[in-house]
Amino acid sequence: MKDRTIKLIRKFLYSDFPISIDTLSEEFQLSKRTMRNEINQLNTYFIDNDFPVLQTIRGKGLRLTMTEQKKEALIELIGRDVHDEILTRDERLLDLILSISLGKKKVFLYQKEEELQISKSTLDEDMRRLRQLLTKYTVEILSIPKQGLVLNGKERSIRTMIYSFINKMVDNFTLTDEIKNQSVKQQIIFKYISLEVFKKIDQIYGESISASEDNLYRKNLVLFTGIWLTRFQNKQSIQSPDWSHKETHASQEIQEFVQAIFDKFSIQDAANEYKYLTFILDTFNPKNMSTSIEWVQAQLLSIQLIQHVENETHIPFTKKEADLQEGLYQHIGSLLSRLRYDVQFANPLKETIKANYDTIYRAVESFTPEFNKVLKKQLTEDEIAFLTIHFSTSLSELNQELTYFYRAVVICNHGLATGKLLSENLKELFHIEVLAVLSSREIELIKKLDVDFVFSTVSIEIKNKPLLILEPIIKEDSKEAIAAFLSQHSQYRRLSNEHRDSTQLFSDILTLFDKKTSQKVECQYQELEKIFRKNHLTINKRELQPMIQDVLKDENILMNVEAKNWKELITKVSHPLLKERIITENYIQAMIDSVDEYGPYIVIGKHLALAHARPEDGANSLGLSVATVKSGVEFGHEENDPVKIIFCLSAVDSFSHLNIMRHLIDLINDEEKLNQLVTTKTIDEFKQTLFN
Secondary structure (H helix, E strand, O other), X not given: OOHHHHHHHHHHHXXXXXXXXXXXXXXXXXXXXXXXXXXXXXXXXXXXXXXXXXXXXXXXXXXXXXXXXXXXXXHHHHOOOXXXXXXXXXXXXXXXXXXXXXXXXXXXXXXXXXXXXXXXXXXXXXXXXXXXXXXXXXXXXXXXXXXXXXXXXXXXXXXXXXXXXXXXXXXXOOOOOOHXXXXXXXXXXXXXXXXXXXXXXXXXXXXXXXXXXXXXXXHHHHHHHHHHHHHHHOOOOOOOOHHHHOOOOOOHHHHHHHHHHHHHOOOOOOHHHHHHHHHHHHHOOOOOOOOHHHHHHHHXXXXXXXXXXXXXXXXXXXXXXXXXXXXXXXXXXHHHHHHOOOOOOOOOOHHHHHHHOHHHHHHHHHOHHHHHHHHOOOOOHHHHHHXXXXXXXXXXXXXXXXXXXXXXXXXXXXXXXXXXXXXXXXXXXXXEEEEEEEOHHHHXXXXXXXXXXXXXXXXXXXXXXXXXXXXXXXXXXXXXXXXXXXXXXXXHOOXXXXXXXXXXXXXXXXXXHHHHOOOOOHHHHHHXXXXXXXXXXXXXXXXXXXXXXXXXXXXXXXXXXXXXXXXXXXXXXXXXXXXXXXXOXXXXXXXXXXXXXXXXXXXXXXXXXXXXXXXXXXXXXXXXXXXXXXXEEOOOOOXXXXXXXXXXXXXXXXXXXXXXXXXXHHHHOOHHHHHHHHOOOOHHHXXXXXXX
């Protein structure tokens, strides 16, 4: 039986609702005509083996209805082991690359012919395709007498290649003992990296990083660590001395994880490898921004991306900008770090996201030249799909009504962003209030929540709560299933409660204060907050970001500054903030050190620089200063030197300074205004030009 037929049977076996030909055609990437032929062949197989045939449900699709006894018999019949079947080409390619890169035995082509049960010509074609796939990683396969097939390339590139190859081949990497729940490709992986090894790594993750979360971050980290460990144990080490001299900024939890791996597997005298693994795993962490250059680039790119997608789609994403920008900022920061070493995540939901959010996907995709210009690397479709998820979630938030009729919890192991997308879609389409997005490791928490039922993207067992298994992206089939589920459990329907967000009211009142009084209003702001709290009104402080004119004081505007070099210029422009104790001496040194290490990245536009460091480097509060330069100062930027105007920004979090950043982005795109600022003679003239 063909592997595709087995997958088709399993699709019907585990679906409680009819599946349309359109859905099957999309998932299996076959024409509708070919899909119908597959269905006819499947029904013939069922008849020959005394199983019920697929039923056609008018207007809905096909459904497999049979007794539990028959289902068990069918599962037993289609169950197979990787060694007993002829593999598909993709499965053979995966087996070939893993046997060459991770196997402990020498690999010879004639042995592979016999093992894979294929002809020499078929294996030759497989090897041709494999060599072609490896070219982009600057890795090649050599056939050496007495040694067999070996990889030729830098060890760092080989490890990245193996990780990328597995991620693209395996849709959903899971650690399960049940063979029937393992895909053939996962069984191939476990031939070369044992399931026991992966489980030990996963256990260490639970002990050092998080025992509850179960998402793409965890899976990617566990997978890469398994690859690294196997290569290292096979005597394949990083030879470059660069890692031993590199200062790492990895999070404490990553360092604890790596140290626990070294202890568990008795690895000693491998400082080079310790630094390498710590750095690479930290690039997987969406919560970490390791350098100032990543911090500012992530901020600029996320703001510019939101503006671009809103212009392309005409969807008012800026109404949800605070949460959207925060999510994008974290993701892009992680992406910047990963791209340094050509590590990009594989997205198992890529095709579904492209199909269901095509307009947003294309808008994000059209912004990629800006990414490529900054990163000097091409973004993959997988990463574009991840960025699309953030916008799709905001779209659902914009569309949903603010009244709900049910309460539920979502179980999702595809990551927080995907789980949030599913929850927002449930809110938008079915008035379901989702109280929490959990992983399958947090099921016990459901008992503590006042929810009516559970939606899950993975197979789980829940007692005393109605459960519906869904795909992460809600499609037409899923909508019908949810509607039927809600109808079946209509007794759980609740009266709707009105939810009020008084952020706009608060903002309007502040505007009124500013117009009606010239006195300092900080105390009045605090009193107003107390009034709002007393009346149980919600204030989203992230949406109350000060404007540039609220932060830039007259005494922080320096005109016609003279400086011998860029270091002196940074020191002079930051002096007003130091004088007010907005920043410390350490912050100034951190700005200089950052340019010394990473080059003139703070030159963000023609003749325009933005000096900054990370908040923990000595930023005490939000502040901004600026200097025009009498004679332009060279920073070493090929296109934008000399710098004629420089801002110094002190930021204490990831959101309070966003309006300032937006203003500076506008300045990057307005060369005429920039030239006017440079030639202004007085502070009042400078302010009038800048603020207008």
